[in-house]
Amino acid sequence: MMSQKRIGLLAMLTPVWFLAIYLVMSAMRPDYSHTDQAISELGSLDAPNLWAWNILGYILPGIAIAILGLGLRREFSSKGGVSAAIPAIALAASGLLMALSGAFPANMADFKSTTTLVHTIGSFGCYIGFLIAGFWLPPIFRKSSAWRWVATPSLALVVASIATGILRFVGMASIGQRITFTCFFLWIALLGFALWRAHGPGAPHNNSFKPKPLRGSA
Numbered sequence: 001m002m003s004q005k006r007i008g009l010l011a012m013l014t015p016v017w018f019l020a021i022y023l024v025m026s027a028m029r030p031d032y033s034h035t036d037q038a039i040s041e042l043g044s045l046d047a048p049n050l051w052a053w054n055i056l057g058y059i060l061p062g063i064a065i066a067i068l069g070l071g072l073r074r075e076f077s078s079k080g081g082v083s084a085a086i087p088a089i090a091l092a093a094s095g096l097l098m099a100l101s102g103a104f105p106a107n108m109a110d111f112k113s114t115t116t117l118v119h120t121i122g123s124f125g126c127y128i129g130f131l132i133a134g135f136w137l138p139p140i141f142r143k144s145s146a147w148r149w150v151a152t153p154s155l156a157l158v159v160a161s162i163a164t165g166i167l168r169f170v171g172m173a174s175i176g177q178r179i180t181f182t183c184f185f186l187w188i189a190l191l192g193f194a195l196w197r198a199h200g201p202g203a204p205h206n207n208s209f210k211p212k213p214l215r216g217s218a
Helices: 004-027 039-043 050-080 084-105 114-141 148-169 174-197
Strands: none
Touching: 004 039, 004 050, 039 050, 039 084, 039 174, 050 084, 050 114, 084 114, 084 174, 114 148, 114 174, 148 174
């Protein structure tokens, strides 16, 4: 079983991985526009190397995010009960839905096709899961001495991701999408760092949500 520290480290590295894959894959397409095309168009059915993007850019990061959700469930549910487990499960579902959107590339020539519809469900579902976790977790964080500090910045990133929706209505949808992704992945990195820090040598000893030691944990 992966330790909490390793899950935190994995979450911190996930945004770096996503950004690196995005820059490499977009650089391989001189015709690709960062300001006019959606990120998912790097893996649409008419895109070259579509499976490289969908596997490396969506499926693997999605699985990493799902693992973070499971780590948070382990972290809080033993003392927080169902109310703490729900947002962690929502985050895990968010990651799996991101992976689902990568498994079903969008068909940019037919927005009513099955693969496009499933891709869209995965994309929107991923964001909804993020919102549920993002608004539900801060009150839980505030109850823990090791996590209290992360409540306000994590909530700020969630609110900022919603605010970027304004850009979608003023002809800047692609830029708005990228800022939303930035808020989302910064939030993932922040929670990953908090999880890693909560199990580091300098972690507070009066963490009210600290789970029982697990075999193989760091």
